[in-house]
Amino acid sequence: MLVLAFDTATAAVSVALYEWTPGEGVRSRAVAEEAGTRKHTELLVPAVAAVLAEAGAVPADLSAIAVGAGPGPYTGLRVGLVTARAMGEALKIPVHGVCTLDVIAWASARQAPFAVATDARRKEVYWARYASAAERTTAPAVGPAADVLAGAEGGLPVIGEGAALYPDVLGTSGLGPEPLLPSAAALAEVAIARLAGRKGPDLLPPEPLYLRRPDAKEPGPRKKVMPA
Structure with a gap:
């Protein structure tokens, strides 16, 4: 194959x-x-x-x-x-x-709980939490970097570009953010x-996980201009 x-x-x-x-x-x-x-x-x-x-x-x-x-x-x-x-x-x-978050998690080969965060722009990150490199425990989400560790007692190691962008919020584990x-x-x-039937992240339909609407919007109807 x-x-x-x-x-x-x-x-x-x-x-x-x-x-x-x-x-x-x-x-x-x-x-x-x-x-x-x-x-x-x-x-x-x-x-x-x-x-x-x-x-x-x-x-x-x-x-x-x-x-x-x-x-x-x-x-x-x-x-x-x-x-x-x-x-x-x-x-x-x-x-x-x-x-994509699952791909970064898989590459880390980690066996203990952690989180992945990537750059979502607008001062936000895309993120999810994992029990191991092969098992995600939360749905992908988007929001401020502080959301990644919210409610996680004792904190979690965070990897990915988001961890490198917001080390003051996410870089508390003492471990590096790689892979980015x-x-x-x-x-x-x-x-x-x-x-091959082995354990790993789920395969999905080839459809986008946007999590938020694109910046570009269709123009609305033209405003009527009244004669003076």
């Missing part, structure tokens, strides 16, 4: 191609990462092409696509999901969404684990 994975839910574009062979395990075929960018539209498709070329594969070789479903900003998240659905329809292969951003490598591992 050859799985193409990519995530555009943060200020990064991450693409990976992973192969799973029953009895032989999982191996990485190619990875491309571009952090600190907002050019998701310009970078995603070339990155997918580069990863396939590096692995000596073509789109027809793919068995499934895994895509980050957010939560994340409207524009970047939409780029990844639309691309994944279009490729899946063209190739007639399944497309699976994975919560979702990686397509971890996304591919999550998808393969679940498709």
